[in-house]
Amino acid sequence: MYAATLRTVHDVGYARATVERIAAAAGIAKTTVYRRWPTKGALIVDCLLDAFGPAPLGATDPGTATGTAGGNTESGTDLGSAERGALIESGIRWIAGRIGQPGVGDAFAGVFSDAVSDPALRELLASRFQDPYRQALQEALGEPEQRVLFLIDTVVGTLLHRLGMTGEPMSDTDVDALVAMVRRFFAAPE
């Protein structure tokens, strides 16, 4: 179902990828889709969760990490500056890679766009899609919610703006610049 969703979005664009078309691509009845996902937005959000999977927040080299990223329940952090930077960098490269996959970036930008004038979808996107990553980041970095939300705005907003303005994912050179800018800013705890 998720593969058929991404394929349809990739083939005909987000706006024209109706639930009817997606159901047809998956070879199942439209009513069956609506039993599980009441709206197109709900289907897309679950499809994105499946496509992104868990964030690679344990991806710092265990040989250099001094803390317990992902299992940190303190409000402070045990991670040193280099480990924080490595964790942020792997997160940025991971999300940039995901947004560059066929259909994923279009689905992400499209559902985000619909959410601008749809408060219920915005709530779904924030609570069901963004919140798990936000919480994992807060624990891994030991940063307060407001600062992690700012980090997400910066990274996701920059990548989506490029995709929205050009129709293409960000080039490697610019992803490198984004990594450098954000690493530098978030290397030390607030």
Add this chain to the structure above:
Amino acid sequence: MYAATLRTVHDVGYARATVERIAAAAGIAKTTVYRRWPTKGALIVDCLLDAFGPAPLGATDPGTATGTAGGNTESGTDLGSAERGALIESGIRWIAGRIGQPGVGDAFAGVFSDAVSDPALRELLASRFQDPYRQALQEALGEPEQRVLFLIDTVVGTLLHRLGMTGEPMSDTDVDALVAMVRRFFAAPE
């Protein structure tokens, strides 16, 4: 006409602000609107150009500026690091303020969203709306096109992501963080 456009977008949301509704709010015939703006997107882009006006790129203190911001035709820049930082900061605060005006942020996020699945609108948005600011920034900062496009992605993307995810403009505290992060990264020429 532009005031009626922003008022309608503010009152009923971007998606439901049809050309018909906007024309009614302005007290003119829909056909008259379509003679000047062939699509809703074209009307919104011109409305945004009017709402934003020229970027405040000459806003650095003339007493401290060593270069000729805005009139610089060299590929290098005469601006020192502090002047470059001040110019970037005033630009960020200007756009954050504009996006916070009633109707403007909604119209901006909405037209940007529509452009994701509308290549013709994307081209209009990039060439008619973004390009004049990009060129003025390239001249003022003496930076290559790619780096200025990255600067725009970062600032506009971050502000629009916050607006899209929460329905509210970014708080002053977070705008301060954005200024600090971007100033630090762009303070020196590449």
